[in-house]
Amino acid sequence: MDSTKSVTEIKSELRKRFRAEREFLVVESHWKHLLDSREVNAAKFVASYCSYGDEPNTSALNQSLLEAGKKVLLPRLREDDDLDWVIWSGKEEDLIPRGLVHEPIGDAYNGEIDVVIVPALHIDRRGNRLGQGGGSYDRALARTKAWKVALVYPGELTSEEVPREVHDQQVDAAATPEILVRFTEQN
Numbered sequence: 001m002d003s004t005k006s007v008t009e010i011k012s013e014l015r016k017r018f019r020a021e022r023e024f025l026v027v028e029s030h031w032k033h034l035l036d037s038r039e040v041n042a043a044k045f046v047a048s049y050c051s052y053g054d055e056p057n058t059s060a061l062n063q064s065l066l067e068a069g070k071k072v073l074l075p076r077l078r079e080d081d082d083l084d085w086v087i088w089s090g091k092e093e094d095l096i097p098r099g100l101v102h103e104p105i106g107d108a109y110n111g112e113i114d115v116v117i118v119p120a121l122h123i124d125r126r127g128n129r130l131g132q133g134g135g136s137y138d139r140a141l142a143r144t145k146a147w148k149v150a151l152v153y154p155g156e157l158t159s160e161e162v163p164r165e166v167h168d169q170q171v172d173a174a175a176t177p178e179i180l181v182r183f184t185e186q187n
Contacts, residue, residue, distance in 0.1 A: 007163045007164070007165050008165070010163050011130060011163050011165075014121075014122070014130060014162075014163070029056065029057070029060075029177030029178075030060045030061070030064065031060070031061040031064070031151075031175060031177070033175065033178075033179065033180045034061070034117075034149065034175045034180055035061070035064050035065070035068065037173075037180055039114070039115055039147040039149075039173075040065075040070075040115055042114065043070060043114035043115045043147075044070065044071060044114055045070070045071045045073060045109075045111065045112065045113045045114050045115075046065050046070045046071070046072055046073065046113070046114060046115045046116075046117065047072075047073040047074070047075070047085050047113050047115070047116040047117065047144075047146070048061065048062050048065065048072055048073070048074060048117040049074060049075055049117065049118065049119055050062070050074060050095065050101060050102045050103075051119065051151075052100045052101050052102075053100060055119050055151075056119075056151040056152065056153060056177070058117070058151070061117070062074075062088075062090075063090065066090045071087055072087070072088050072090070073085035073086060073087055073088065073109055073113065074086055074088045074095075074103065074104040075103070075136070075137075075140070076103040076104055076108070077098065077101075077103065077136060081134055081135065081136050081139075082136060082139045082140065083136050083137065083139065083140040084108035084109075085108065085109045085113065085140075086103075086104035086105070086106045086107065086108060086109060087104075087106060087109050088104045088106075094106070112146075113144050113146040114146055114147065115146055115147050115148075115149065116140075116141065116144060116146045116147070116148045116149070117149055117150075117151060118131075118137050118141070118148060118149070118150050118151070118171065119131065119132070119137070119150070119151060120150035120151065120152050120156070120171070120174070121152075121156065122152065122156050122157075122158060122160075122162055123150050123152055123156065123157050123158070123162065123171065123174040124158055124159065124160060124161050124162040125157075125158070125159050125183070126161075126170065126183060127170035127171045127172060127173075127174070127183035128161070128162040128163075128164045128168065128170055129150050129162065129168070129169070129170065129171050130162045130163075135167060137169070138167050138168055138169045139167075141169035141171075142167075142169055147172050147173070148169070148170075148171040148172045148173070149171060149172060149173040149174065149175055149180075150171045150173075150174045150175070151174075151175055151176075152174055152175070152176055153176060153177070154176050154177065154178065156176070157174045157176055157181060170183070171183070
């Protein structure tokens with residue numbers, strides 16, 4: 001790493017590079033290996049997200065979670081850039097567009113969450129996640145003891161260390177369309 005640049009600058013440069021690389025990584029998946037994981041099987045409340053753009057597609061995953069009897073919570077961005085989780089009915093009409101994303105309608109959920117599925121641009125072998133840069137998921141993840149898993153494409157789970165700042169939250173696992181990797185070393 002360039003010692004003259006701050007971690008924030010390095011992360012910004014990596015985000016640009018990884019977004020450009022992602023354009024060529026679109027792969028469809030139903031995330032069966034994630035759905036079959038012991039953590040998801042045991043879960044009652046699963047927080048997920050509505051993917052957009054070139055993110056790994058969560059549409060089939062979210063529907064499968066609902067069909068499995070899970071309560072699916074989706075994020076809604078607050079004015080302070082933090083996230084609220086809202087129980088989603090599974091109906092498209094219960095989502096409203098907000099910029100590039102769709103957010104659920106309803107009251108914020110304040111109960112326990114068993115599993116949180118999060119987006120990421122890259123994950124390293126220690127569970128460090130590089131997100132989009134807003135910090136919303138880091139703030140939300142810091143408040144939960146849920147099992148945290150990030151969705152990425154092949155090649156975005158890497159041995160290259162992801163820069164980490166004090167506020168960055170690690171994930172417990174990463175799922176690509178082909179594999180689920182659990183991280184045992186957490187700092």
